Amino acid sequence: MSAPLTLLCEDVPGHPDFVHLLSLPELDLDLRYATRDNFVGRAVYGGLDCAWLRREAATGLQQAAAWLDARQPGLRLRVLDALRPQRVQEALYQELAGTPLAIYLAHPERGSIHSFGMAVDVTLLDAQGQELDMGSGFDEMDALSHPEFEAELLAQGRLTPAQLQARGWLRAAMRQAGFHPITTEWWHFDFGDRTQVRAQLPRVL
């Protein structure tokens, strides 16, 4: 029997394929779309609990945290977004639709990997709990945030070696745990094969 193609966000709690991120003490959580501290300027989860990931992605995040702790003690992962139900992706997309900034969001028809509980937005905290300087902020929709331009931005003096080193630690930790970065956002990582995720896993509505 094939897996159901959709799942209501309200049915995620207690679902065996999902893990609540508060059950993983090695992670710091600051889900920005649950607050007004995001590019929309208002809370967009609408009261939904979005601190969930599919079990395989959650295990990957734990592996990334352990890898980091072994190499850079004191550095921690801060999760900025995890499961993002389809209705939230649609609300975010509406904010940018028809503008050049729409490239920074997956089109809701195609679906964000976040909506399958298989993507995370993450940054790093230092031993004092301060976010590392990554050269641009979360959801700063600008060339400065694009990993694809980092070498050029460094040569131009628009990113510093320390900022690139911080991004490098984040990317190395996530990659070795099975996450894949994207070219336009240093903070975004998809777990596993995106094509398979879209074809085989239920989208959370």
Ligand SMILES: C[C@@H](N)C(=O)N[C@H](C)C(=O)O
């Ligand atoms: C908007 C940004 N935080 C994000 O997650 N973008 C990716 C590409 C997405 O929409 O899946």
Ligand SMILES: [Zn+2]
């Ligand atoms: Zn993301």
